[in-house]
Amino acid sequence: MSGAKVEIRPLRAADEASVLGTFREVFGAARTPAEWRWAFLRNPAGTRAWVAVEGDRVVAQYAALPSRVWTGGEDRVFAQIVDSMSHPDRRGAGLFVRTAEAFFDAHGGPDRDLVHFGWPVERAWRLGRRKLRYEAVRTQVALARELEPGPDAVPAGVEVLAEVDEQARWLYDRCVGAWGASTVRDAEWLRWRYLEHPTHRYVLLGARDAAGVLRGLAVYRRASFGLPDLGVLVDWLVPPEEPEVGELLRAAAAARARADGAPALVAWLPEWSPWFDRFQRDGFRVHPTDYLTVARNFHPRYRMEWLRAHWWYQPGDSDLV
Amino acid sequence: MTDRSALTIREYAPGDEERILATFNRVFAAVDPGFAPRDLATWRWLYRDNPSGARIWLAVDEAGEVVAQYAGLRQRAFVRGERASFAQAVDSMSSRGGLRRPGPFVRTCRAFVEHGCGEGAGRDVFAWGLPVPAAWRVGRELLGYELIRTQLELFAAPGDVRPESAAGVRVEECAHFPDEVDALADRLGRERDAVAVRDRAQLAWRFERHPRNAYRVALARTGRGLAGLAVCRAGTFDGRPGLLVADWAVPAGEEGARAALLAWLAGVATELGEAEVRAVLPETAPEWLPLQRAGFRARGTRYVLAGRPFARTLDVPFLRRGWSYTLGDTDLV
Numbered sequence: 252m253s254g255a256k257v258e259i260r261p262l263r264a265a266d267e268a269s270v271l272g273t274f275r276e277v278f279g280a281a282r283t284p285a286e287w288r289w290a291f292l293r294n295p296a297g298t299r300a301w302v303a304v305e306g307d308r309v310v311a312q313y314a315a316l317p318s319r320v321w322t323g324g325e326d327r328v329f330a331q332i333v334d335s336m337s338h339p340d341r342r343g344a345g346l347f348v349r350t351a352e353a354f355f356d357a358h359g360g361p362d363r364d365l366v367h368f369g370w371p372v373e374r375a376w377r378l379g380r381r382k383l384r385y386e387a388v389r390t391q392v393a394l395a396r397e398l399e400p401g402p403d404a405v406p407a408g409v410e411v412l413a414e415v416d417e418q419a420r421w422l423y424d425r426c427v428g429a430w431g432a433s434t435v436r437d438a439e440w441l442r443w444r445y446l447e448h449p450t451h452r453y454v455l456l457g458a459r460d461a462a463g464v465l466r467g468l469a470v471y472r473r474a475s476f477g478l479p480d481l482g483v484l485v486d487w488l489v490p491p492e493e494p495e496v497g498e499l500l501r502a503a504a505a506a507r508a509r510a511d512g513a514p515a516l517v518a519w520l521p522e523w524s525p526w527f528d529r530f531q532r533d534g535f536r537v538h539p540t541d542y543l544t545v546a547r548n549f550h551p552r553y554r555m556e557w558l559r560a561h562w563w564y565q566p567g568d569s570d571l572v
Numbered sequence: 573m574t575d576r577s578a579l580t581i582r583e584y585a586p587g588d589e590e591r592i593l594a595t596f597n598r599v600f601a602a603v604d605p606g607f608a609p610r611d612l613a614t615w616r617w618l619y620r621d622n623p624s625g626a627r628i629w630l631a632v633d634e635a636g637e638v639v640a641q642y643a644g645l646r647q648r649a650f651v652r653g654e655r656a657s658f659a660q661a662v663d664s665m666s667s668r669g670g671l672r673r674p675g676p677f678v679r680t681c682r683a684f685v686e687h688g689c690g691e692g693a694g695r696d697v698f699a700w701g702l703p704v705p706a707a708w709r710v711g712r713e714l715l716g717y718e719l720i721r722t723q724l725e726l727f728a729a730p731g732d733v734r735p736e737s738a739a740g741v742r743v744e745e746c747a748h749f750p751d752e753v754d755a756l757a758d759r760l761g762r763e764r765d766a767v768a769v770r771d772r773a774q775l776a777w778r779f780e781r782h783p784r785n786a787y788r789v790a791l792a793r794t795g796r797g798l799a800g801l802a803v804c805r806a807g808t809f810d811g812r813p814g815l816l817v818a819d820w821a822v823p824a825g826e827e828g829a830r831a832a833l834l835a836w837l838a839g840v841a842t843e844l845g846e847a848e849v850r851a852v853l854p855e856t857a858p859e860w861l862p863l864q865r866a867g868f869r870a871r872g873t874r875y876v877l878a879g880r881p882f883a884r885t886l887d888v889p890f891l892r893r894g895w896s897y898t899l900g901d902t903d904l905v
Binding site: 284343373380386387388389390391522523530531532537538539543556559 | 627667705712718719720721722853854856860861864865869870871872889893
């Protein structure tokens with residue numbers, strides 16, 4: 252135990268080495284400097300991280316990945332809580348909760364971030380529920396389809412996108428009408444989240460019409476997601492009025508998964524979305540997962556019942572895949 | 573115990589039922605335009621005649637008026653194969669201050685928990701319910717209730733039900749549950765992590781002697797004896813009509829019984845002109861995937877299932893993964 256004074260303050264770029272060291276001690280795994288910079292310094296929606304520092308050592312952190320969310324006719328911010336921790340030597344001192352409270356004071360509020368959310372492990376959920384006012388949005392289910400033999404090449408009409416442009420926002424605008432709140436899936440966000448990810452390789456599958464207009468986008472990655480080595484639909488941006496585009500992109504993702512040798516394709520879709528039923532009609536089945544989607548709202552409109560019925564999110568809104 | 577505002581918080585005593593009903597019928601008529609007043613016969617069936625028992629705590633004013641109630645329909649249950657008792661919270665009400673803030677209702681809830689929940693003889697190790705939003709807020713914030721799950725349902729048009737082979741299985745409809753269902757209940761109790769006892773006494777009370785609803789019951793038999801049962805009725809759940817699967821008890825390894833009972837349910841739905849067969853099950857239940865393979869699809873409902881375990885050996889993740897229930901465990905069918 253150290254007797255040095257603890258300062259609770261926003262994260263600084265110079266904290267990198269110390270925060271990564273604490274991360275390694277807490278989680279038993281290393282986060283690379285490239286991953287850390289991508290998450291906390293290069294996110295186009297900004298940085299959300301507060302630390303407790305003792306001397307020059309980070310002993311606790313409460314952090315989030317913010318995203319620009321379109322809701323109520325304006326751009327606001329929801330933020331996914333990630334990498335929140337306290338050093339094993341300093342547990343029980345209340346530092347973690349104090350750091351979290353400073354974070355909420357700075358970032359949460361009706362005129363600031365509207366919602367903080369996450370998919371915590373059980374121990375973190377118990378603490379979050381008791382001390383940090385988190386609530387459950389839903390027990391998260393997944394839609395999964397075992398892959399039967401079939402084509403392993405992306406079908407005609409779908410291309411693998413190496414870059415995204417302003418058409419991403421046009422597509423998002425065509426989807427967003429039925430969504431009460433959703434991360435703005437424009438080129439800037441898609442580029443940061445998928446194309447510039449320092450570790451994971453995502454495949455962006457785009458369906459275009461004859462004029463070259465982007466009609467749908469699916470993001471695929473082979474990953475362990477509840478079960479090992481699945482084909483994961485990490486993102487799904489298809490207007491519900493265009494089921495034929497969805498069918499084409501599902502076929503493309505399935506082909507990609509077959510090419511990867513994945514036994515099944517898995518997706519997350521809100522139960523209120525027409526896609527939840529369409530995927531089932533296409534052979535997907537609803538499976539339980541170990542994930543609980545949780546949130547803390549800072550505006551009364553965004554209570555859990557509302558989020559459950561109106562918030563569109565995808566695995567790509569998490570750091571799980 | 574008597575509180576500052578001259579309310580007495582106490583357990584139900586015989587003779588309270590008429591005053592409970594007076595408050596119940598007044599409170600629920602005020603919030604539910606389609607509410608039909610409950611009569612004494614229904615109250616007695618629900619609380620007095622339940623073979624698993626009931627537990628009712630009340631806030632009563634000086635004039636004897638029931639001001640608040642927290643009531644639990646008890647369920648004899650198996651947890652990891654051992655006998656236990658659950659309590660389903662029903663008919664929560666308060667005529668003063670609503671449910672939302674600390675007041676008679678919350679004090680009544682706390683007395684219910686203090687005197688009836690926990691480990692040991694005569695206590696309930698798990699209290700649960702499908703709360704309306706106001707009750708859920710109180711339960712979560714003041715009583716320690718947690719979300720078990722956001723409840724989904726399974727549904728299928730009768731023509732979409734495609735059961736596997738039911739060769740060697742005979743299905744018969746019955747008016748009375750036979751004694752053999754006790755052995756079926758024991759089988760389920762041994763193989764499920766947590767499940768309410770579905771013995772003859774419980775099923776006969778729940779379905780045969782229901783004062784208003786008529787149910788249809790089918791038994792599936794193989795050469796080895798009773799292999800499963802299903803109970804259904806046409807009704808409305810979550811604002812939609814359909815043939816509601818009120819109960820379903822098919823042990824592991826009885827795939828033929830499962831198929832035969834699904835075919836029976838589809839046949840009843842067709843006969844009654846119901847557009848869908850609908851079942852409420854946990855997505856972690858052993859039936860969940862087989863029913864999807866047989867043509868059912870899932871969709872969301874407005875309901876959240878909430879609960880609080882009171883035993884050291886029980887926690888919410890265990891119950892989320894391992895507790896099996898059907899719509900018939902609730903008072904919604």
